[in-house]
Amino acid sequence: MTHCHTLIEDLRQKGYRLTPQREMIVNIIAHSESHMSADHIYHQVQERTEAVNIATVYRTLDMLVSEGLVCRTDLGGGKIVYATREHGPHMHLVCKSCHSVIDANHAPLTLLGQELSKKYKFQADLQHISIFGLCQKCQERKVNR
Amino acid sequence: MTHCHTLIEDLRQKGYRLTPQREMIVNIIAHSESHMSADHIYHQVQERTEAVNIATVYRTLDMLVSEGLVCRTDLGGGKIVYATREHGPHMHLVCKSCHSVIDANHAPLTLLGQELSKKYKFQADLQHISIFGLCQKCQERKVNR
DNA sequence: TTTACTGCAAATAATTTGCAAAACT
DNA sequence: AGTTTTGCAAATTATTTGCAGTAAA
Numbered sequence: 001m002t003h004c005h006t007l008i009e010d011l012r013q014k015g016y017r018l019t020p021q022r023e024m025i026v027n028i029i030a031h032s033e034s035h036m037s038a039d040h041i042y043h044q045v046q047e048r049t050e051a052v053n054i055a056t057v058y059r060t061l062d063m064l065v066s067e068g069l070v071c072r073t074d075l076g077g078g079k080i081v082y083a084t085r086e087h088g089p090h091m092h093l094v095c096k097s098c099h100s101v102i103d104a105n106h107a108p109l110t111l112l113g114q115e116l117s118k119k120y121k122f123q124a125d126l127q128h129i130s131i132f133g134l135c136q137k138c139q140e141r142k143v144n145r
Numbered sequence: 146m147t148h149c150h151t152l153i154e155d156l157r158q159k160g161y162r163l164t165p166q167r168e169m170i171v172n173i174i175a176h177s178e179s180h181m182s183a184d185h186i187y188h189q190v191q192e193r194t195e196a197v198n199i200a201t202v203y204r205t206l207d208m209l210v211s212e213g214l215v216c217r218t219d220l221g222g223g224k225i226v227y228a229t230r231e232h233g234p235h236m237h238l239v240c241k242s243c244h245s246v247i248d249a250n251h252a253p254l255t256l257l258g259q260e261l262s263k264k265y266k267f268q269a270d271l272q273h274i275s276i277f278g279l280c281q282k283c284q285e286r287k288v289n290r
Numbered sequence: 291t292t293t294a295c296t297g298c299a300a301a302t303a304a305t306t307t308g309c310a311a312a313a314c315t
Numbered sequence: 316a317g318t319t320t321t322g323c324a325a326a327t328t329a330t331t332t333g334c335a336g337t338a339a340a
Contacts (some may be wrong), residue, residue, distance in 0.1 A: 017339050018296060038329080053297050077218050078304095080330070093267045102267060105327060108260050121281035122238045124264050126261060132219075133272065136266035162314045162319060183305085184331095198322050202307060223304070 007069055007084065021045075021052050025060045029070060033090075035081035073128040075101065089127040098139035126142060148175045148231055152214055159212060166190075166197050170205045174215060180226035194275075218273040220246065234272040240280035241285075247280065 007026050012018060028044045029036060036044075042057045061082055064070035073081050075094050091109065093102040109126045116122045134142070152171050157163060173189045174181060181189075187202045206227055211217035218226050220239050236254065237245040254271045261267045279287070 019295065019339070021296075042277075047213065051297085051332075054329095055298080056296060058323095059295085074219070074221050078223060086224060093261065095267075095271065095331090100274035102265055104261065104265055104267075108257050109159065112253050112257065114276075116238065116249065118277070120238060120247055120249055121284070122240075122249075122276075122278055123284055124238070124276050126276070129276065131261070131267075131268055131269050131271070133261075133269035133271075139266070139268055162322065164314070166321075196322085199304095200306075200323080204320085206307095210322060225304095 010062065011067070016063070020049075020114055022055050022060055024052070025057060026064070028084055029064075030084050031084070032084070035073060035083040035087070037081050041082070048129055055077060071128055075130050076132055083128070087128075092128065092130040093135070094130050094132050095135035095138055096132050097134055097141070100135055100137075102135065148229065152229065155214055156212070163207070165194075167205055168202050169193055169197070170202060172207070172210075174227055175231070176231050177228070180218060180232070182224065182226050186227070192273035216273050218275060220275050221277055228273070232273075233277040237273065237275040238280070239275050239277050240283055241277050242279055245280055245282075 006042070007030055008018060011022065020080075024045050025041060036133050038054075038057055038061055039125055041061070042052075042054050045052050045057065061070065061072075065082070066078075067069060067074045068085070070084055071087075073083070073092060076096070077083055079099075091104040091106050092142070093104050095101070097144045106126065109129070113124050113126050116124045133136060151169060153163060154165065154214070156171070169187050169190050170186060173186055183199075183202055183206055185197050186206070187197075190202065206217075208257055210217045212225070213230070215227050215229055217233075218228070218237060220226055220237060221241070222244075224245065234251045234289050238249050238251040240246070251271065251274075254274065258269050258271050261269045
């Protein structure tokens with residue numbers, strides 16, 4: 001059974017109705033290599049049929065997130081992206097100058113998670129964290145000015 | 146010389162004009178214990194005089210941030226807060242359930258910064274990072290349901 | 291048949307912008 | 316005086332909501 005089928009089955013078992021809109025939205029997120037914005041997903045849906053409203057995309061994403069099937073990541077500056085839980089944990093290194101995003105290995109964060117839990121009793125959500133800064137290109141660009 | 150005077154002097158030396166609006170805004174940020182939102186700053190200004198526009202607050206904050214005198218932190222969900230550089234580096238542990246914020250020691254991040262720099266040539270801005278998760282109270286609340 | 295779900299259009303909220311008037315230096 | 320800076324009101328952007336009609340189950 002492929003990934004999106006599992007997701008759709010999950011929805012069914014939670015008592016949600018399977019509509020074409022939901023099927024398409026889940027499909028698009030599940031088959032995407034990268035994280036996607038609501039708008040991006042909306043445009044992908046539109047390529048299949050124009051008879052889908054952006055409000056439905058937002059409502060479906062909210063539902064998927066609150067059911068824990070999809071995770072929402074805030075890349076800063078109001079940029080919100082979505083991905084299924086199948087996307088392994090990683091950090092998003094977001095360049096605050098050119099807005100490029102590097103997906104980095106999350107291994108260095110496991111220790112941090114333990115520390116935050118121990119010291120502050122805070123259960124940190126480090127699976128898809130965004131870290132802001134400057135990418136290599138933009139560092140060089142800055143030096144040359 | 147107090148902290149806000151230094152900031153104002155910095156602005157002068159950078160060629161900016163000193164207006165009452167800017168003086169009040171800098172003053173309010175510099176004397177605040179905590180990080181403040183644009184709206185929060187706007188309301189504080191209004192307590193002194195109503196003849197200041199919210200657009201001016203936004204423009205001044207943008208200017209202060211781009212001059213590197215004030216730092217902007219995205220607490221997620223569109224919540225942006227500002228603080229002067231005098232606020233020492235720390236992490237914001239933001240509870241995604243009750244939206245409370247814990248200011249945590251940033252020491253565990255120095256190693257992370259070094260790694261990101263070495264592996265990805267990414268200059269991470271870890272001075273005021275936001276980390277999302279669940280605070281102790283909300284973890285307990287979840288268990289009890 | 292029932293009621294969850296959707297499309298539509300209008301509402302919201304936070305921030306930005308154009309422009310003429312005001313005010314630092 | 317000359318240019319920055321401001322106030323105002325309208326524009327923008329991303330998201331949400333009310334409601335009546337549609338369609339899964």
